[in-house]
Amino acid sequence: MQETAVVTVFLRHGTDVLLLRRSDRVGSYSGRWGAVAGHAEGDPDAAARQEVREETGIDPHESTTLVRRGDQFTVVDVDLDTRWVVHPFLFDCETRDVDPNEETAEYEWTAPTAILRRETVPDLWTSYDRVRPGVETVATDREHGSAYLSLRALEVLRDEAALAVTGQEGARDWQGLRATARDLATARESMPVVRTRVDRAATDAIEGGGTPERLEAAADADLERALAADREAAAIAADRLPGARIVTLSRSGTVRQALVGAEPAAVLVAESRPGGEGVDVAGILAASLDCPVWLTTDAALAHRFAAWNADVLLVGADAILGDGRVVNKVGTRGAAVAASHDGIQTVVVAASDKITPATDPDLEERDRAELTDDESVVVANPTFDVTPGDVVDAVVTERGVLDAEAVADVADEHREFATWRQ
Numbered sequence: 502m503q504e505t506a507v508v509t510v511f512l513r514h515g516t517d518v519l520l521l522r523r524s525d526r527v528g529s530y531s532g533r534w535g536a537v538a539g540h541a542e543g544d545p546d547a548a549a550r551q552e553v554r555e556e557t558g559i560d561p562h563e564s565t566t567l568v569r570r571g572d573q574f575t576v577v578d579v580d581l582d583t584r585w586v587v588h589p590f591l592f593d594c595e596t597r598d599v600d601p602n603e604e605t606a607e608y609e610w611t612a613p614t615a616i617l618r619r620e621t622v623p624d625l626w627t628s629y630d631r632v633r634p635g636v637e638t639v640a641t642d643r644e645h646g647s648a649y650l651s652l653r654a655l656e657v658l659r660d661e662a663a664l665a666v667t668g669q670e671g672a673r674d675w676q677g678l679r680a681t682a683r684d685l686a687t688a689r690e691s692m693p694v695v696r697t698r699v700d701r702a703a704t705d706a707i708e709g710g711g712t713p714e715r716l717e718a719a720a721d722a723d724l725e726r727a728l729a730a731d732r733e734a735a736a737i738a739a740d741r742l743p744g745a746r747i748v749t750l751s752r753s754g755t756v757r758q759a760l761v762g763a764e765p766a767a768v769l770v771a772e773s774r775p776g777g778e779g780v781d782v783a784g785i786l787a788a789s790l791d792c793p794v795w796l797t798t799d800a801a802l803a804h805r806f807a808a809w810n811a812d813v814l815l816v817g818a819d820a821i822l823g824d825g826r827v828v829n830k831v832g833t834r835g836a837a838v839a840a841s842h843d844g845i846q847t848v849v850v851a852a853s854d855k856i857t858p859a860t861d862p863d864l865e866e867r868d869r870a871e872l873t874d875d876e877s878v879v880v881a882n883p884t885f886d887v888t889p890g891d892v893v894d895a896v897v898t899e900r901g902v903l904d905a906e907a908v909a910d911v912a913d914e915h916r917e918f919a920t921w922r923q
Contacts, residue, residue: 502575506586508549510537512557512594513680515726516652517610518629519599521556523622524606529581532606534615536629542567545588546570553592558600563788565592571631575625587624591632604813612721614663626669633660634679639695640688643776643867643884646753648693648731648821648852654685654695658702659720665713678716679703683922691828691865691885693820693857698723700918701854707921720724730852733899735759737800738815738850741897745812748840750802751830752778759850760815761789769795769809771802773830775882777873799832803839814840819853820862823912825890825905828830828862834886841892853898856910862887 512519520534539552541744550561559565571589578585588851592772597610609615613633616626634653642650664672674680686699702719709715735755739762747763749756750771770785773779780796787794797805805811814836820828827833827849837847872880896903903911 502582502584504584504586506541506545506588507538508541508545508552508588508590509535509625510549510553510590510592511613511629511632512537512553512559512592513568514597515657515728515884516612518613518668519557519608519610520615521601521605521608524604526603529578530622532620533622534619535625538622541586541588545590546574547771549588549592550589551885553802556602556604558602559594559596560599562594564595568589568593569632571628574624574627574631576627578623585623587628589628589631591629592826612659614660615719617663617667617669631862633635633657636684637687639685645754646684646751646817647694647855648727648817649692650689651690651854652727654699655702655720655724655727656689657685658682658699659724662713662717662720666717672713675711675713678713682716686919686922691819691857691863694852694855697854697857697915697918700827700915700921701850704918704921726865727852727854727923730854730899731755732758734850734852734897737899737901738848738897739763741848741895742813743816746810748802748806748809748811748814748836748845749782749816750779750799750832750836751776751817753850753862755850755852756815756817757782757786760786765790765792767793767809768793769797769802769805770810771797771799771832771836773832774799775831775867775884802832802836806839806843806845811840811843811845814845814847816847816849816886818849818855819885820859821849821851821856821908822860822862822887823856823858823897824860825893825896825908827888827890827893828864828885828897829888831864831883831886837888837892846894847888847892848895848897849893853900853903853911854915856898856903856908856915858916877894 553561568591576585682703705719706716707899714759723775735758742763748769751773783796867882869880
């Protein structure tokens, strides 16, 4: 039996993945749905990116980001006398514009759960299962913001429910699905948007009869709602900031959307230690905005406000507390206080699902070894800090600009979603 190494590559845009129906021009599995795929001669990582370019026309270096390499597995096809050694990959993709080659009869961006309901190449779901998000993804990811992780949490609910709906072996029953929802809701105490969105989906499913079908539908609906909320919040913020000189820090997808819409005169990005994600953000913005993009150290940021003639500090939020305080990447408080001192507005842009009734946020202490191995030193290395509400000039959400009373009302609304866990 011949052994052949192949890559299976899932491109994810938002919460959809790209599926391609194989044409008559391919040598195997014509007419079936698959992902980007091809022989992995030599380095599977290089082969994955090469297949993305060849089968979709998408530049894998400019438009995709590797999310996960899955463990390889074997598929035996007796009819073809072939043992396929499959290397699964998942990439986030910035575009839906696909230019397929002759190996594809048609393509579609769709929920990955469509794999469970279509005639596919062998074990396509196994490939996706090796790279899809799980509870651990939400609990341990320290690279992405809370909005991104809330989408991953809802995807976990959707996927697990779909496995039950389609009768897959080992799928969770309703009580198991409830347990998964509970684990997701409490996976990141510092990120109330994860909790709120999972709680809403679970509550909707329970009120709809408490079935896997209802949970899959609720998770799908909340994924669409979440994506729309981020877009709308970013658009409202952009309308306030046309042509401005904007300062920002850390990584926020909503802030990035707002910057693209605002068409700023210039952008200044802080490096955003301890993760340093601001460095990558600056490069991404420089490639996507038609304006100068500056990068500076966190320590120099306060000085740069006046020297750089900044108009506004634009930041996201990991949480907006019911009393108006804002939890965001460490460094936000110092930047906002400095901006207030210099008469520069601080604008927070976030979906309203980030508003929480909590008053004692978890600031997620990071590994002390990032700073020192000296055990005689007491280390404080938080991921987040808390910015007082009185230095925040506007909280912009998909519901509009919220004052203190409106923030408190939304916090009360979100408190009700959590009752299913009690």
